[in-house]
Amino acid sequence: MASTTKSTATEIDHDERIALDGAIDDLTDGARTWSHLSVAQRVTLLRAVRAAVAASADEWANTASDSKGLPGGHPLRGEEWLSGPYSTLGALDAYIETLTRIADGRNPLQDVRVDRAPGGRTRVHAFPLTGADRLLLAGFTGEVWLEPGITPRQVRAGAGLAQRTPQESGGVGLVLGAGNITSIPVLDVLYELLAHNRVSLLKVNPTQDALVPVFEHALAALIEPGFLRIVRGGPAVGSYLTAHKSIEHVHITGSAATFDAIVWGRDAAGKRRRRENRPLLKKPITAELGGVSPIIVVPGEWSDADVTFHAEHIATMRLQNSGHNCIAGQVVILSHDWAQREQFLTALRHAYAKAPERPTWYPGSASRMEQAASDYPDALALGDRLLVEIGDSDDAEPLLSTEYFAPVLGVVEVDGLGQDFVDAAVQHANEKLQGTLGANVLVDPATERALGSGFERAITALRYGSIAINAWTAFGFITPTLTWGAFPGGTVQDVGSGIGIVHNALLLDGVERSIVRGPFRPFPRSLPWVSGGGRFTILPKPPWFVTSRTGAQVSEGLTRFRATGSVSGLLRTLLQALRA
Structure with missing residues (x-):
């Protein structure tokens, strides 16, 4: 069973409890199966997921656009191509490359430049790493800075995280999916699986209920062997699952208020538990919670x-x-x-x-x-x-x-x-x-x-x-080899923008931050004799700009290129980009 029905009551009913317990039982079996897969077998599985995501891209982007009230032909429908299937395909490509290197006995950072950053830090030059990115996103670079004191040798030795010990199971985790960006729930599930060897029960936010059939098709290769289950539901379902004895870890993308409700409980009782440092949640939790x-x-x-x-x-x-x-x-x-x-x-x-x-x-x-x-x-x-x-x-x-x-x-x-x-x-x-x-x-x-x-x-x-x-x-969010999460220091008592990171397709340990650098001027003002020493880019206006006249067409075209590698389609997309 891939998904259960939606619940908005304060308590879930008997049938829903049975369905949720069954999904968790399936995942418990799936966790054992996952721990017996070699890294090479995991690469094969990820390639199957990638093929299904590529086949689902149209339905994904169009369903997301419709659910957000963007009618056909709206100039901003391109946002749903970039923040949905494009982001997911890019992450899968990057994870496949990382796991392929590990399966071949190579280091994930082989041929990746690692040097020193200010303050005793080590820096990984994590973007661009492919020829296509160097061309299409010329002028954009990305670095991952590690926490002070971590040496380049230690960075390379730790790269790979849980894929260095694939037989060690991370158990069953709960992912409480974001309601705003459609790739977030999928990217969080992938990170749980690959960084922590943890299979996931994904509870989608009710705003994304329309995407559940898309997710079920795109992620069928994870659902069938029991590495993923997807459920719908409101706060009652979330409360039941966070307290479930077989859930070993919780990850949430949402608000600090929701985080506090999960960790401490609501109203006066929650405030009292917080003062007394008696959290209601008895298991580890990571979170991405936004900010100003x-x-x-x-x-x-x-x-x-x-x-x-x-x-x-x-x-x-x-x-x-x-x-x-x-x-x-x-x-x-x-x-x-x-x-x-x-x-x-x-x-x-x-x-x-x-x-x-x-x-x-x-x-x-x-x-x-x-x-x-x-x-x-x-x-x-x-x-x-x-x-x-x-x-x-x-x-x-x-x-x-x-x-x-x-x-x-x-x-x-x-x-x-x-x-x-x-x-x-x-x-x-x-x-x-x-x-x-x-x-x-x-x-x-x-x-x-x-x-x-x-x-x-x-x-x-x-x-x-x-x-x-x-x-x-x-841009850092959409770049899979960079990392995403709050600056280190958040705790359950003072969570701020969250705890932990996601994305991180190079599977680096000890991350402090990621830094993106882009061109100050667009093409043609980015040309060397015009830009005043700035970075060169081929983009006259990035397709994610809300003022881009061809943003929808270019975003769709870039997603199709990511999915198929069609050079002829890319050339048509670049011509559209010049009209932005």
Whole structure:
């Protein structure tokens, strides 16, 4: 049995309990089977999953688009191609490569550059690793930084995690799936299986019920031997499963409030348990819980085209998926002293207003929008979204501490230019904003060169699990060989943006953060004689920009190329990209 029926009652009924217990029994048997598979056999299994995901890509992307209220032909339907099947296919390809190396007796980091990073850290240059990525995503690079004190030798020795000891079972885990991005539940299941040798009971969020048949088809190769079971249900099902004696581990993607309810319980009893440090949950838990993400705009001498491009860049960080993202940029940090401050704000207002309209579809988003409007009655209402520009007399606290998870973007200002601004902005992001999941930094090449080592020191001081320089941290999410999760330090008592990491297709141990670097200017302004020393890219406008005219077609085309490797299809897609 792959899925059970939905339950919204406070307690599940007898038949549902029997079905859930049966699914867990199947997984207990499946865990034993998994521990008897060689790594080479696991590669064969992953290839079968990949073939099914590729065959399911159309249904996956279209079902997700329809469920989010995006009708056929809507310019933002491409989001569901990239954040669904494209992300999953990329992860499968990367895991297959890692496990193939292990099966062949090679190290997962063979031919991968490993060197030193600031502060006694080791750095793995984890992206790009394929010729296709070097071409299509030229200008983008990704690094995984390990915790201070871990040496390059130790990194290589530990790479592979549980696949180094495939016979050691991780038992049965519960994955409480995210409700916003359709690849997250699948990617979490894959990470549990490959990083921890743990089979999974996946409880999908009710917002993704329509995707269950797609998941069942795409993941049939995991379901049939008992490595995965998928169930529907609300809080009652979740409560029953987290307490189940045969579930050995829980992983959740969601909110800190839900995490606390699972660990401590609800209402007064939960608060009392927390004070007394008596958690209701008696088993290990990992979590990815979001936060309030900063966008630091480093002042420099920007052209009009630079201003326009990065205003649209920031609008994308907030408005992709209607702001229903754990990694949506929420607080722009500007220099009060920047000569182009007002020009940039004008461009940002324009970009934020002109982005295509779409539903705010995630449950509770209407109340959060009302909360933001109440917190900031003078905010600019631009169609279905709010832009909050914090003035001298405004209280910034709600904006800095509330993850609105809706189309609400704020702007705050700090004093200074150059290194003074960068240091003040990093301090503001570290000390004032809730959470540590991801931070974005926009800086022109000339200013970055002028800052020199001071800029690298500031990036090192930025305490976030994912950092994007001239890119959006969602690029790190979608890149499987990078890692995803909060900056280390979260506990059940103070979880912040979560505990642990996912993705991590190189299966690295001791991860601290991932850093993405992208091109400041798009093509053709990225050409060497125009870019001012910046990075070259072939993309005139990335397809994930909400302002991309051909984003839907390009995102679908890139997914099909990922699935089939068709060069002729790729050429057509690149022509569409040039029209973005």
